[in-house]
Each structure stands twice: as C-alpha cells, then as structure tokens.
Amino acid sequence: MSSIANLEPLVLEQLQSLSLDPARPLIISDADEVLLKFVAGLETYLQGRDMWLDLQSFALSGNIKRKNTNEIIATEEVPDLLSDFFAAATGDLEAVTGAADALAALHKRGAQIIVLTNVPHAQRHVRQECLARQGLDYPVIANQGLKGPAVTYLAQQCEGPFFFLDDIPHNIASVAKAHAPTKCIHFIADKRLAQLIDPAKDSQIQSSSWPHTHAYIENELAQLGH
Numbered sequence: 001m002s003s004i005a006n007l008e009p010l011v012l013e014q015l016q017s018l019s020l021d022p023a024r025p026l027i028i029s030d031a032d033e034v035l036l037k038f039v040a041g042l043e044t045y046l047q048g049r050d051m052w053l054d055l056q057s058f059a060l061s062g063n064i065k066r067k068n069t070n071e072i073i074a075t076e077e078v079p080d081l082l083s084d085f086f087a088a089a090t091g092d093l094e095a096v097t098g099a100a101d102a103l104a105a106l107h108k109r110g111a112q113i114i115v116l117t118n119v120p121h122a123q124r125h126v127r128q129e130c131l132a133r134q135g136l137d138y139p140v141i142a143n144q145g146l147k148g149p150a151v152t153y154l155a156q157q158c159e160g161p162f163f164f165l166d167d168i169p170h171n172i173a174s175v176a177k178a179h180a181p182t183k184c185i186h187f188i189a190d191k192r193l194a195q196l197i198d199p200a201k202d203s204q205i206q207s208s209s210w211p212h213t214h215a216y217i218e219n220e221l222a223q224l225g226h
C-alpha cells in the first residue's frame, strides 16, 4: 500500500512547505515530456556526445546508440548519462506547446498547480526557473521514485477534485492505486514516443495535446460544479 510513510524525507520537506488552499481543485503535473520537451532535449544533448536515440520502444535503456557504430549504450551506463544530461541541460528544455496557456487558463478559473517531477534534487531550482521563464511559474517538487506517496500527501491537504498528469505508466498506476478519485491523464508530448505505447490502463485519457487536455479538465471541473 502506498502511503506518506513511503515518502523520502527530502520530498516530504518540500511538500510541507507548499501553501495549498483546501477548497480549490489541484492539478499535479509531471514535467519531463508533459510540460517540457524531454526527448527533444535529450536528442540534442546526445548529438553533442556522438550518440543518438533510436526510438524503437518506450524506454531509454537499449535505445541510446553511438552515432557511427550504432553500438548500444550499456544499460548500466544509462543512469550516469542521464545524470550528466540533467546537470548539463535541465535549464535548456523547451516548454511543450500549449502547456503554459492551458495551465494559465485553469489557474485563472481557480485550480492550483503543482509540478511533481523526478528531476534530481540538485536541479530543482534550475527546473523551476526554466519553467517560470516559459510561463509555467508553479511550485516544483523534486520527487524520488513512484508518485503515489506524494499524491497521497497532497490529497490529504485538499478536497479536490484532483488531476494527475504523467507520461510513465508506472507513475499513473502508483497514483491510481494510492488515491483512486484522482483523474489520471497519460500525457506524452512527443508523438513518436506516444505511438510506442498503449494508453496507461489506469488513466482516464491519453493525450499529446494541451488544448485537448485543457478541454478534458475544464469539462470535468464543470461537471463537478467548479
């Protein structure tokens, strides 16, 4: 069972510093591949290291290759490569088209927005600045591991409704299991990547479009009397 007892102290500390209005709807959004073009940024980074991302499946491991030889980067080397990428390029990622407008409109009509991202803690502030610079000035929580525990904590602070967006099915499964009333949106900005995976079975919708996602959330809010 997922509970706040599973929260890392560093994550709990960030969650406790949020000021939330219990009466307002809460939108909890992932950043990479939802608010920020993670794959596009990673491709640019890999190019500079004579590597490329061969999008054969919904995974990084096994799909990062050396440019000239097409040799696959070994699975055990991928975490270090990603750490280097986050250290070098977190501040450079471009916002997903339409994300800032959709969230600004939802914020204006009363929703609270929290960015719940598995960015390394050291890059939390760079990520926050990068998002704010592109019209996405919302609190950023640098999470670790699955997202169910953090969403459980947030759901205890507010009455809802709650919306959760993520590109990774196991995060959606974790949230659906931890807090069933949360509406889960399986959002994958990069259409090439979206084609490689079925909609997460615990999600209400799969989307690659912020206008479409905005319309879904608006409609849900209206139906719930918000």
Ligand SMILES: [Mg+2]
Pocket: 030, 031, 032, 033, 034, 166, 167, 168
């Ligand atoms: Mg993501």
